[in-house]
Amino acid sequence: MKIELFNIDCMEYMATQPDNAFDLAVVDPPYGRNEHGGIDRTRSVKQKNGNILYCSDGGYEKKDWDRAPPKPEYFAELARVSKHQIIWGMNYYDVPLVGGAIVWDKVNDGSHQSQCEIAYCSLNNKVNIVRYMWRGMMQGESIHNGTKQQGNKRLNEKRIHPTQKPVKLYEWLLTKHAKKGQKILDTHLGSASSAIAAHYFGCDFVGCELDSDYYSAAQIRFDEETSQLAIFG
Numbered sequence: 001m002k003i004e005l006f007n008i009d010c011m012e013y014m015a016t017q018p019d020n021a022f023d024l025a026v027v028d029p030p031y032g033r034n035e036h037g038g039i040d041r042t043r044s045v046k047q048k049n050g051n052i053l054y055c056s057d058g059g060y061e062k063k064d065w066d067r068a069p070p071k072p073e074y075f076a077e078l079a080r081v082s083k084h085q086i087i088w089g090m091n092y093y094d095v096p097l098v099g100g101a102i103v104w105d106k107v108n109d110g111s112h113q114s115q116c117e118i119a120y121c122s123l124n125n126k127v128n129i130v131r132y133m134w135r136g137m138m139q140g141e142s143i144h145n146g147t148k149q150q151g152n153k154r155l156n157e158k159r160i161h162p163t164q165k166p167v168k169l170y171e172w173l174l175t176k177h178a179k180k181g182q183k184i185l186d187t188h189l190g191s192a193s194s195a196i197a198a199h200y201f202g203c204d205f206v207g208c209e210l211d212s213d214y215y216s217a218a219q220i221r222f223d224e225e226t227s228q229l230a231i232f233g
Contacts, residue, residue, distance in 0.1 A: 003222075030068070
């Protein structure tokens with residue numbers, strides 16, 4: 001198993017790769033929604049038992065990477081270097097993505113943010129749903145019981161990126177759509193959740209991240225998570 005993280009423009013990296021170099025690309029490109037930090041999203045959320053929880057914003061530095069979605073050339077290159085693709089944000093892109101879909105229900109009723117996210121999936125023509133709570137301090141107990149909060153907030157995943165997705169979501173994606181030993185590509189590494197999941201799952205992985213700040217934080221997070229796995233494994 002080989003995990004490689006690169007501080008590089010994904011288009012530059014993909015240009016160096018042959019056709020079908022990867023078995024699967026699992027990617028989360030910019031949606032063009034200006035979700036690149038600098039906005040205070042501290043909110044109070046009422047739980048079903050009537051208690052009020054205050055979810056503080058992560059204090060993310062304002063960047064400039066989410067002003068527009070990728071150009072069609074990105075999607076063409078992604079299809080060239082990978083046999084199959086799972087692409088988050090399919091409803092935001094002006095390119096034909098014909099095939100299956102994955103709906104992630106964030107279980108965040110009452111939030112001002114989107115309650116679901118949609119990914120294109122080239123592996124089939126079905127629409128599958130995964131439910132996993134992801135709202136500030138409120139994170140799911142497990143991928144199989146994602147509508148219930150885990151009790152110990154200290155076990156929550158560390159948030160280092162404004163559009164971070166949970167490791168457990170990527171673990172579910174790989175379990176459902178990949179095989180151990182395959183080679184996986186993530187063109188927008190972000191928080192390294194995908195890399196951590198690939199490490200747990202047991203496959204080769206390449207992640208590209210253009211922003212040097214995100215890359216450094218992602219590398220630190222990956223090293224911390226995998227070293228803990230080694231200690232307790």
